[in-house]
Amino acid sequence: MKKTLLLASAVALAGFAAPAMAQSTGTVSIDGSVADRCLFTTDSQTISAGELAGTDGKLDTSKLDGQNRTLVGWCNGTAATMSVEAQPLLNVDFTGTLPSGFNDRVDYTATATANSLDATDDSTVAGAGTAVNVGVFSGDVKVALSGSTAGGNLLVAGGYQGQVLVTLTPNVSFGAP
C-alpha cells in the first residue's frame, strides 16, 4: 500500500512539470572515424631474369632493364607516402674472396609508380629512397627496373637474388598529437 502511494506521487510530479517546459529536442550525436591506412591487395611478384651474363661473361643489361611488375594497393589518407628500396642481386652460391675483374653483385635502379607519382631507389646505396606523397589512391603500383650494372666486370657463376621493397605508409593525415 505504501508502495502504491509513492508511485502516485511520482506521477503527480510529472504532471506538474509538463506545463512548465516548452517544446524540447533531444539530440543523439554520432561520432566515428576512419584511421589512415595503406594496404597492398596483391601478392608479391617475381621477376625471373634467367641468364644474366652475355657470351662475354659480363652483365647483359637487357635482362633486367625494362623489367616490370605490377602490385595493387591503396591508401586512404592524403598524407600517405610511398617509398621503394632496391636491394641488389647477389650471388647466393659463391663464397670466398672476389677475384679481381669479377663481380658477384648486380645493382640497378627501381622505380615504383602509384597515383602517377614515382619513388625511386638505387641499390648501390643501402636503404630506401626518398618517400613521395602519393595521397589517397587505389590501384596499380608499377615497379620497373633500369640502369642495371655490374661495374663492367665479369659475373661470377651462380644464382643471383635480390628484391625491391615497396612501402606504403599512411602517416596521420589529421590531428596527430
Add this chain to the structure above:
Amino acid sequence: MKRCFISLAALAMVPGVAYAQSDTDQQSVTLQGNVASLCVLGAPSQSSIDLGQLVATSGTRVGRIAAIGDQHVTLPGSFCNFAGTALTVSSDAMLAADSSAVQPGFARAVNYTSSVDNWASTPPTVTTAATAGGGTPNATGTGGVEPLPKVADLDLSLSSFTVPSDALLVAGDYAGSVTITLGPAVSD
C-alpha cells in the same frame, strides 16, 4: 551541469578512435637470375706461326734443324667465372706433309714443348715425342687447378724444337697444331 558532462565525454571518445591506428604495408618484387658457368679463351694474338726455314742451310748442321727461338702467343682476357678450373694443352708435332716412309737418317717430324702460363700455379707443359716417321705425334698435358674464378692473359710458349735423333729433315712443308682447352678441372 549536465550538458557540460556530455561534452567532455564526446571529446574523450573521438581522439581514441582517430589516432589509434596507422597501418603501413609493404610488398616485394623478388628478383631472380643466374649466371651459367663459363670459360672463354681470348682471341689468340696470332692464329698461326710461320717458323720459316726449319733447317740450317749451311755450316756443320746443314740439313738438320736450325736453332728456332721460343714462340709466344697471347690469349688476352681469358676467363672462367667459377672456381676449380684447369688448362689442358694438346700438341701435335710438326710433320712433313709428305707422309712417305722416311729413309734411315732422315725424319719428318719436329717435336717441341708447349706451355701455357698465367693460370693455375702449375702450368700445363707438354713435349711432343713423335717418331722419325711421324708416329705418335700427339701429347697432352693438364695444369693445376685454379681455385677461384679468374681472368688473365694466357701466354702460350713454344720452345725446344728438336728432331728425333737430330736426323736430317726431309724436304717439304711441315705443320703442327696446339689446342688449348680451358674448363672445369676433372676430378678422379
